[in-house]
Amino acid sequence: MAVEFKNFPLEGKLKGISDRQLQEHRDTLYKGYVNQYNRISELITKGDSSTANPHFSEWGELKRRETWAHNGALLHQMYFENLTEANSTKPGTKTTKLIERDYGSLEAFKADLLNAGKVAPVGWAVWAYSVLDKKTHVFLIEQHMNHTPIGVIPLLILDVFEHAYMIDYGTARPPYLEAFWENLNWNTVEERVAMVPGL
Ligand SMILES: [Fe+2]
Numbered sequence: 316m317a318v319e320f321k322n323f324p325l326e327g328k329l330k331g332i333s334d335r336q337l338q339e340h341r342d343t344l345y346k347g348y349v350n351q352y353n354r355i356s357e358l359i360t361k362g363d364s365s366t367a368n369p370h371f372s373e374w375g376e377l378k379r380r381e382t383w384a385h386n387g388a389l390l391h392q393m394y395f396e397n398l399t400e401a402n403s404t405k406p407g408t409k410t411t412k413l414i415e416r417d418y419g420s421l422e423a424f425k426a427d428l429l430n431a432g433k434v435a436p437v438g439w440a441v442w443a444y445s446v447l448d449k450k451t452h453v454f455l456i457e458q459h460m461n462h463t464p465i466g467v468i469p470l471l472i473l474d475v476f477e478h479a480y481m482i483d484y485g486t487a488r489p490p491y492l493e494a495f496w497e498n499l500n501w502n503t504v505e506e507r508v509a510m511v512p513g514l
Pocket of ligand 1: 344391474
């Protein structure tokens, strides 16, 4: 089934993220990943897997790009889903409980998330619950697929590719991270946290 591009109408609602920045990111980058994922999926379905070998085959190259486009589309979708009008939502009951359990306070969680965002290379900072130790962590994903944890439930997605803030801030990432925090959609985060077992 083809993946649909979701239009997140956030124009005029975000603090510190301009409409032009939003539109370039959403309508060029995110849409591009959705389109490429659908194209790659179709070509893999029609392709000839019997040509596979460790060196080169068209089918093999498509398989190598499949995860890149898949994660690029889904991470962007989840990123825009967890944005909304600045300061219009607050952390929900389950989210607050989870943050206090794993970080002690909202302030400590904010510091951990945004500092991870400063450390992250080109890629993502993802707050996620791990089935391994049954705790949440902010994982750093390089590009869309390197160092990607398995066995996790993603709860909050922060894009730290330069394309997420370059138009508004040049190469200065910290003010973008503060703006991201102000624009967080805690209702979306609460829906995701509801999937964490044992809360
Ligand atoms: Fe992005």
